[in-house]
Amino acid sequence: KQEVTQIPAALSVPEGENLVLNCSFTDSAIYNLQWFRQDPGKGLTSLLLIQSSQREQTSGRLNASLDKSSGRSTLYIAASQPGDSATYLCAVIRGSYQLTFGKGTKLSVIP
Amino acid sequence: EAGVVQSPRYKIIEKKQPVAFWCNPISGHNTLYWYLQNLGQGPELLIRYENEEAVDDSQLPKDRFSAERLKGVDSTLKIQPAELGDSAVYLCASSSGGSGNTIYFGEGSWLTVV
Numbered sequence: 001k002q003e004v005t006q007i008p009a010a011l012s013v014p015e016g017e018n019l020v021l022n023c024s025f026t027d028s029a030i031y032n033l034q035w036f037r038q039d040p041g042k043g044l045t046s047l048l049l050i051q052s053s054q055r056e057q058t059s060g061r062l063n064a065s066l067d068k069s070s071g072r073s074t075l076y077i078a079a080s081q082p083g084d085s086a087t088y089l090c091a092v093i094r095g096s097y098q099l100t101f102g103k104g105t106k107l108s109v110i111p
Numbered sequence: 112e113a114g115v116v117q118s119p120r121y122k123i124i125e126k127k128q129p130v131a132f133w134c135n136p137i138s139g140h141n142t143l144y145w146y147l148q149n150l151g152q153g154p155e156l157l158i159r160y161e162n163e164e165a166v167d168d169s170q171l172p173k174d175r176f177s178a179e180r181l182k183g184v185d186s187t188l189k190i191q192p193a194e195l196g197d198s199a200v201y202l203c204a205s206s207s208g209g210s211g212n213t214i215y216f217g218e219g220s221w222l223t224v225v
Contacts, residue, residue: 004153034214043117043202044154044216089153098167099144099214101153 002027004092006102013080014110021075021105023090028068032093035064035075037086038104044089047075080109113137115217117203123223129191132220136184136205143180144214145188146202154202160186161208193224 003026013019023033032051036044048057048064050073056065063076073090089104116135124130136143141162146154157176159167162183171178175194180186190197200219206212 036216041221043115043218044204046213046215049213091153093214098159099154099156101155103151103153 002030002092002094002100004090004100004102006088006090006105008105009103010106010108012108012110015080015082017080017109018076018078019080019107021077021088021090021107023073023075023102025071025073025092025100027092027094028071030068030092030094033064033066033073034091034093034099035062035073036089036091038089039086047088077107080107082109082111085109115203115205115215117201117217117220119220120218121221121223123225124193126195126224127192129189130193130222131190132188132201132203132222134186134188134203134217136186136203137207137215140205140207140215141183142206142208143186144204144206145178145186146204146216148200148202148219150199157188157201190222193222195224198222198224 005024007022034049035047038044050057050066061078066073085108087104087106091099091101118133143160145157148154158171158178160180178188202219204216206214
C-alpha cells in the first residue's frame with residue numbers, strides 16, 4: 001500500500017525566506033506527482049504536476065522536483081510572501097489514476 | 112472557464128438525517144472523483160467515475176453512502192442516515208483523463224453532523 005509522508009507537519013518562516021517542503025512515498029511505481037495548496041475553508045488548488053518522465057516543474061516562484069528512485073519530491077518556494085500561507089499537500093498518482101495524499105505541511109509566512 | 116462546482120458549501124444536520132451533495136465537473140472532463148477529507152488529514156478517495164461508470168468504489172461505505180453520475184456529467188453523493196463521524200469535507204474533483212492530466216478540485220462541501 002502506498003504511503004505518503006510530508007515533513008514537517010508545520011513550518012513558520014519570516015517573509016522573504018526561501019523554503020523547501022518535503023514529500024516522500026513508499027512505492028516508486030508512480031505515474032505522476034501533484035502538489036496542491038489548500039487555504040482554510042477552501043478546496044485544493046493545483047500548483048504543479050510532475051510526470052514520471054520529468055524531474056522537475058517550475059511555475060513562478062515555485063519549483064517542484066521528483067526523484068522516483070529515492071521516493072522523494074520537494075517543493076521549493078522562493079522569496080516567500082504572507083500570501084503563501086496555506087497547507088501544501090502532495091499526491092502521488094499511480095495506476096487507474098489513483099491519488100494518495102500526504103497529510104500536508106501547514107506553512108505560515110510571518111510579515 | 113468555470114471550475115469544479117459543488118453545492119452546498121456548508122451543511123449542518125442532525126444525526127440519522129439524510130444529506131446530499133452535488134458536483135458539476137469542468138466541461139469535457141470525463142473522470143470525476145469524490146474524496147473525503149477529515150480535519151488535519153489528506154483527502155481519501157470514496158469513488159471514481161469514468162463517464163457514467165463507477166470504476167473504483169472500493170472505499171465507499173455502501174451501507175450508508177451512495178453516489179450516481181447520470182449522463183456522465185453531474186454527480187450526487189448521498190449519505191443516509193448520517194452519523195456523527197461523517198462530519199468532514201466532501202471534495203469533488205475532475206480531470207480529462209489520462210495519466211498526464213491535472214486533477215482539479217472544487218471548494219468542497221463542509222458537513223457537520225450534530
